[in-house]
Amino acid sequence: MAEREQWGTRIGLVLAMAGNAVGLGNFLRFPVQAVQNGGGAFIIPYLVCFLLMGIPLLWIEWSIGRFGGRSNNHSTPFILDSMDKRRLWKYIGVFGIFTNIAVAAYYCYIESWAMSYILHSIIQTFSGMSQEQVAVFFTQYVDIGYSTTGIPFEAIVFYVICLALNTYILSKGLSGGVEKAAKIGMPLLILFGILLSIKGITLGDTGLCKDCNSHIGLNFLWNPQFDKLTDLKVWFAAAGQIFFTLSLGMGTIQCYASYVRPKDDIALNAMSAGWMNGFVEIVLGASIVIPISVGYLGLDWVKENAGFAMAFQTMPYLFTQWGAFLGTFAGVMWFGLLFFAGITSSLAMGTPWMGFLQDEFKWGRRSSAFTFGLITLIMGLPTVFFFQEGFFDEYDYWAGTASLVIFATLETILFAWIFGINKGWKELVQGSDMKVPNFFKPIMVFITPIFLIIILIGTLITPKGGDWGKAFSEGYELDHGSLIGKLLHADIEVNRAWFSSNFESPVEGNVTELHSDNEFHYLTISASDIEQTPHTYSKPIKNEPSVAIGDHVKKGDALFKGNFINPIFYLDLARLMLLGLYVFICILVYKAYLNRKKARL
Amino acid sequence: MTTAALIIMITVQLLVTLISGYYFIKILLAKPKQEPDSYSEE
Numbered sequence: 249m250a251e252r253e254q255w256g257t258r259i260g261l262v263l264a265m266a267g268n269a270v271g272l273g274n275f276l277r278f279p280v281q282a283v284q285n286g287g288g289a290f291i292i293p294y295l296v297c298f299l300l301m302g303i304p305l306l307w308i309e310w311s312i313g314r315f316g317g318r319s320n321n322h323s324t325p326f327i328l329d330s331m332d333k334r335r336l337w338k339y340i341g342v343f344g345i346f347t348n349i350a351v352a353a354y355y356c357y358i359e360s361w362a363m364s365y366i367l368h369s370i371i372q373t374f375s376g377m378s379q380e381q382v383a384v385f386f387t388q389y390v391d392i393g394y395s396t397t398g399i400p401f402e403a404i405v406f407y408v409i410c411l412a413l414n415t416y417i418l419s420k421g422l423s424g425g426v427e428k429a430a431k432i433g434m435p436l437l438i439l440f441g442i443l444l445s446i447k448g449i450t451l452g453d454t455g456l457c458k459d460c461n462s463h464i465g466l467n468f469l470w471n472p473q474f475d476k477l478t479d480l481k482v483w484f485a486a487a488g489q490i491f492f493t494l495s496l497g498m499g500t501i502q503c504y505a506s507y508v509r510p511k512d513d514i515a516l517n518a519m520s521a522g523w524m525n526g527f528v529e530i531v532l533g534a535s536i537v538i539p540i541s542v543g544y545l546g547l548d549w550v551k552e553n554a555g556f557a558m559a560f561q562t563m564p565y566l567f568t569q570w571g572a573f574l575g576t577f578a579g580v581m582w583f584g585l586l587f588f589a590g591i592t593s594s595l596a597m598g599t600p601w602m603g604f605l606q607d608e609f610k611w612g613r614r615s616s617a618f619t620f621g622l623i624t625l626i627m628g629l630p631t632v633f634f635f636q637e638g639f640f641d642e643y644d645y646w647a648g649t650a651s652l653v654i655f656a657t658l659e660t661i662l663f664a665w666i667f668g669i670n671k672g673w674k675e676l677v678q679g680s681d682m683k684v685p686n687f688f689k690p691i692m693v694f695i696t697p698i699f700l701i702i703i704l705i706g707t708l709i710t711p712k713g714g715d716w717g718k719a720f721s722e723g724y725e726l727d728h729g730s731l732i733g734k735l736l737h738a739d740i741e742v743n744r745a746w747f748s749s750n751f752e753s754p755v756e757g758n759v760t761e762l763h764s765d766n767e768f769h770y771l772t773i774s775a776s777d778i779e780q781t782p783h784t785y786s787k788p789i790k791n792e793p794s795v796a797i798g799d800h801v802k803k804g805d806a807l808f809k810g811n812f813i814n815p816i817f818y819l820d821l822a823r824l825m826l827l828g829l830y831v832f833i834c835i836l837v838y839k840a841y842l843n844r845k846k847a848r849l
Numbered sequence: 850m851t852t853a854a855l856i857i858m859i860t861v862q863l864l865v866t867l868i869s870g871y872y873f874i875k876i877l878l879a880k881p882k883q884e885p886d887s888y889s890e891e
Contacts, residue, residue, distance in 0.1 A: 256890045262876060288857035423889055463850050471854040509887040513879070520872035527869035531862045681879045 253322070253507055253606070256423030258517070264430035265504055265521035266528075267592025269495045270437065272358060272559065274529040274589065278489060279538045280554045283469055285485040286476030291530070293477065293486035298526065301699040302490040304692045305656060306522050307684070308663045309496065310514040311675040313505025322506040322603030324499040325837045328659070331667040338841065342833045343655035344499020345604055348597035349620070349833075350647030350826055351498070352414075353628035354640050355597070359590035360410035361560055362583045364389070364402070369579025372572060374564040379545065383561040390635045407632050408625070414591065415621030418598040419614045422507060426595045433588035440581040440588075441532035447578070448539040454569075457546040465542025465550065469534055480716035484706055487699060492649075493529055494522060497656030500596040503603050513681040536582075540566050559586060598624075608840035627829060634818045642822035650731055653707050657700040664693045707731050737816060742804045746817035750794065750806035755783050759799045769793055771807060 255261045282290045316327025324344025328337040368374065373396070374382055388394045395402045417425040451462035476482050495501065508514055537558055541550045544566050553562070559582075567578040598620045605616035631640045663672050669689060677684050710730035711719035719725070726732060728739035737744065742752040753773065760782065761772035767789055774782040791810030795801055850858075881888075 254889045255887055257888050258876060258879075258881075261888075262873075288854055288861075291857070291861050466858060467850040467854045469854075470858040471851055472857055507887065509885070511882055512887045516872065516876060516879070520869075520876050523865070523869040523872050526865050530865045534858075534862075679882065682875065 253422045253603075255507055256427050258512075260423065260427035260431055261504065261508070262517050262520050262524070263434045264427050264592070264596070265501065265517065266524040267430040267434050267437075267588075268500050268504065268596035269493065269521060269525040269593075270434070270528045270589050271493075271495070271593045272556075272586055272589055273489075273493055274525065274533045275441075275536060275586070276533075276556050276559055278493065278529045278533045279469060280556075281485050281489050282534065283538065283554060285482040286473045286479075287468070288470040288472035289474050289477055290482065290486060293483045294489060297483075297487045297490040297699070298522075300691055300695050301487060302494050302496075303519070303522060304688055304696040305491075305496045305660065305700075306494060306501065306518040307515060307676050307688070308660055308672070308692060308696070309501040310505040310508075310518045311672055312659060312663055313502035314508050314510065314514050315675045316502065317506030317508065318510055320607060322503055322607055323600040324502055324659075325604065325833075326607065326840070327502055327506060328662060331662060335841075337662065338837050339834055340655070340658050341499075342830060342837055343497075343651055344502060345600045345833050346826075346830045347498050347647050347651045347655065348500060348600050349623055350627060350643055350651075350829060352594050352597040352620075352624045354631045354643045354648075355590060355594050356410050356414060356624065356628060357407050357631055357635075357640065359587060359594060360403070360406040361389070362587040362590060363410055364406045365560060365564065365583040366580055366587065368396070369564070369567070369576055369583060372576060374568050374579070375572065375575070377565060377568065379562065379565045382565040383557075385564075386557075386561045392633060404629075404632055407628065411621050411625055411628070414594050414598060414624075415617050417591075417595055418602060418620060419617035421613050422599070426599065429595055430592050433592045437585050437588040437592075438528065438532070440585040441528060441536070444540075444578065444581055444585070445532050445535035448535045448543075451540060451543040454543050456544055459547045460543055460545070462539035462543035464547055465539035466535070468542065468547060468550070469538050480720075481714050484703070484714065484716065487703055491653070491656070491703060494525060495593065495596070497652035497654075497659070498597070499600045499655070503600040504596065506603070509679075511679045513679050515676055515680040515684050516682040519682065537563070544569055604836075604840075608836075608843065623829075627825060630822065630825065634821075637815050637818035639818050639822045642819050643826065645734060646823065646826050650707060653700070653704050657697070657704050660692075660697050660700055664697060669693050737819070740816055743812070743814040744816055746814060746820065748812050748814060749809065751785070751787060751791070751808040751810070751812050752804045753801045753807045754803065756801065756803050757783075759795050759797050759801060762793060762795075762797050764789060769808070771795070773801060773807075 312327060312331065316322070316330050319330045321327045321330050325338045325341035328341040331337070374385070377385065385396060389396055390403060392401055392403050399405055417429050419425065448462055449466065453461040491497070505514060538550060538554070541558060541562060563582055564579060567575040567582065569575070570578055598617065601620045602613065602616040605611040605619065631643055669692060673689055708731045710727040712725040712727045714727060726738065733739065742754050755773055755775060757773040757775035759771060760774045761770070763770050768786045769789060769791065770784060770786045771793060772782050772784045785807060787808045787810070791808040794806040794809050801807065
């Protein structure tokens with residue numbers, strides 16, 4: 249029988265909500281977006297987007313959640329159904345469960361890396377390694393056939409432990425599990441973040457290279473390029489950052505808010521959680537990765553390599569520069585911080601599924617938490633096995649990017665236009681502990697939906713390089729990373745069949761090297777353009793090369809003969825799994841609808 | 850660091866810290882609503 253869920257304390261709710269929003273992107277995505285989009289000037293479009301899209305959407309999702317909770321609905325299919333009885337909304341609401349399971353499937357994998365790297369920091373695995381060796385260590389770690397600790401299938405073991413921990417905490421319920429984890433995780437995350445930020449700001453000149461100085465890194469991040477403010481790309485980047493950093497369009501905020509009673513505040517809670525996320529991102533996130541990396545590796549290196557991979561492929565090396573004790577401590581803090589940022593988000597991802605099962609099928613906490621763990625494991629294991637084949641990235645794009653924008657746009661239209669802004673506003677201000685400015689009403693009706701529709705269109709038909717200014721002035725060309733480009737596999741020009749008897753050359757050039765060892769043939773193609781680095785391909789020894797040294801090959805020419813499973817197969821398999829999950833949840837929602845209908849008769 | 854970068858960094862980080870702190874303190878100081886409310890321990 250389902251136990252009644254309830255938050256323990258208001259602070260616990262706010263910390264859980266902030267923990268849901270704070271994720272790895274706060275430390276890794278924000279600083280990279282800032283340096284690529286105007287430095288210090290990026291903060292202007294960032295704050296404008298926060299005001300016009302972030303805050304209104306937070307309030308919309310909190311209001312939707314609490315409204316649904318009035319009729320005992322705690323997951324988006326039936327929360328949306330309580331707002332408009334047209335049956336379509338139930339199935340749109342499926343996004344609010346689907347996205348969470350699909351994202352948790354690969355997000356828990358990142359969490360498990362952080363967990364494993366805490367252990368490696370403690371046992372000082374990275375001590376004495378060069379930057380390249382630390383990067384190679386990560387590649388070996390995600391290769392499941394390789395063990396860095398002697399534990400067989402190490403990556404899988406850590407992934408399963410991480411998922412089991414999430415399941416256990418979820419089985420303890422909202423106040424006994426999720427809230428307790430947030431009350432421990434968030435203060436520790438902020439403490440670790442502050443300590444690492446202080447180090448980042450005070451590191452200064454390390455003397456390791458000409459521009460190895462953390463202040464140059466801070467300058468790189470904060471130096472305002474105001475001319476960039478007229479570039480549409482910068483505004484798109486800011487809107488995207490705000491959208492993803494606040495965990496909007498996922499269904500988790502609605503689920504958490506559905507456990508708040510109508511007379512209690514939601515407006516101030518939403519503001520506090522939203523700004524807390526901003527603090528972690530702007531104050532802490534901006535003061536760790538970029539300045540510390542520039543301090544040890546120089547500005548040029550960071551300009552070339554800034555990105556998500558730095559967390560696991562660069563930071564451990566930087567910490568070893570601080571000596572054994574401090575380096576270990578910093579490693580534990582950094583990966584601890586990432587782990588807490590991850591787990592407070594993944595726990596939030598489990599609650600809509602649990603709420604759905606508890607509401608509709610009267611399942612208990614334990615069984616609903618267990619099924620979340622099981623489905624996440626089934627969905628997630630392929631991301632572990634086929635990480636290098638692009639399975640992980642495919643999930644991230646369709647579930648962690650595209651679905652969020654689609655769902656947020658639709659729920660905003662529902663809230664402001666179909667449910668009605670007057671009813672929605674009444675829900676927002678009821679029990680509020682702050683005065684909600686009235687000018688947000690027209691913003692919610694007009695500006696926020698327009699922002700979201702623009703982001704949705706931008707996601708659908710992104711121009712080449714995401715550069716809208718260029719697209720308007722010099723002509724439009726579809727980017728391969730746009731939703732339509734992705735759907736058509738526009739970035740894959742050769743080896744487009746799932747299975748083939750030839751491996752086709754992805755580049756044009758001359759075969760300059762061909763050698764074999766006991767296991768593999770290695771073939772190098774150097775393009776005629778000397779600026780391009782040569783491409784080396786390796787295939788198992790059973791596959792015969794179709795070319796010889798000195799041959800000129802064109803894109804699409806056969807390089808090896810044999811039986812090949814091309815990466816496109818794994819990408820399509822990932823899509824089929826996601827589609828299967830969506831359909832499965834739709835079937836459950838339909839079953840729940842029939843149960844409700846039967847109960848009414 | 851250039852003066853412009855330094856000013857922007859300090860201003861933005863201070864502003865965001867103050868606003869975050871302000872809303873958080875406001876929650877800490879808010880009067881609890883009459884029981885039964887949404888929270889089991891308050």
